[in-house]
Amino acid sequence: MTADQARRAWMEGHLEWAAHEFQVQQIGTPVHTSRLHSVGCRVLDDGTNAWLRVVYADPEWGDGDYLDSNVAANEIHDVPKPTVKRWREWHDNDRRMRGELSTFIPDPAISTGMTPTTEPEISDRWLTDLNHALHALAAHPLPGHGTDASYVNDGIRAFFGLEVDIAQVPWTAAHCDLHWANLTAPNLTILDWETWGKAPAGYDAASLLCVTLPYPTLARRLRTALADFLTTPTARTAILTAATRYLRFADTGELTDLAIPIRNLANEFS
Incomplete structure (x- = not known):
């Protein structure tokens, strides 16, 4: 198993644990960010679509309380964005982990990278x-x-x-x-x-x-x-x-x- 494969398996294990803790049902395939910093999937929260995400703290991603930022962004109004409904933290061998359950966004991201591989069709x-x-x-x-x-x-x-x-x-x-x-x-x-x-x-x-x-x-x-x-x-x-x-x-x-x-x-x- 490669280091990336091990990281994916580790993250997906935490995603499964978080689904149990939030009492939601996983119904989507896990989606990893490009640097394997977070993983998420579509879930059912009391019969309603939601998005469950797990992320970990790492010095590579900077100092400060950036793990709290998605929750803090709930204060922002009149901007189309997900809302974090519930969250909790835990530790894995002194590594800080964060799980967030957010509103589900049905429309897909325009690109998998910062720049799309083909020109987006934007109205x-x-x-x-x-x-x-x-x-x-x-x-x-x-x-x-x-x-x-x-x-x-x-x-x-x-x-x-x-x-x-x-x-x-x-x-x-x-x-x-x-x-x-x-x-x-x-x-x-x-x-x-x-x-x-x-x-x-x-x-x-x-x-x-x-x-x-x-x-x-x-x-x-x-x-x-x-x-x-x-x-x-x-x-x-x-x-x-x-x-x-x-x-x-x-x-x-x-x-x-x-x-x-x-x-x-x-x-x-x-």
Whole structure:
């Protein structure tokens, strides 16, 4: 058995245990995230469809109480998203585990990765709904957690040779990981609120634009639909912040096909 196979079996064992603890019936096939950080499946909760997820704490995923973030996101209103109904924690050999039972979202995620392998078919209504959702999220009270200003400043300096004090631009509540694997269609739902928090205004729109660049037509539609976020005086900072994040991925061998188009986009705002 490979290390990945062992990790899958270990996670699915915890999923079965959580189903028993939540008194729900597993009816779906377990779905693992790409790095095997979490696993989930469709369940029946007293005859109603729901989603059961198990995740574990790991230093690779950062410091802080990110395991609590999905529950904390229940406070966010007027944004299409799952709601965590029940949750509990336990430990496995000192590793912190979290189980969450959430409302079931029938529409599938648009992609299995940040960038789709084929161009998504997105309606104008979907883009309008996304614009409304991002406005509602930005209006949420500013949380104390989220993007680290010093980390981003250092990245912008390293990748673009620019001095941008992003602490001096407006910050808003943001999803902070907005890409095509965290969006559903044909009806819009924004998934995975594990890393939501504060970010420079427009950061979510800029992040999604970056991973849409391989599809120029859709990228143009996105820029038009989200113009409220991408044509403001602070859009430059949002774009550079998002570009820095994805270029860091490229430096580690991930999303390398995005490096050149993202640099070209960032050059428009440099």
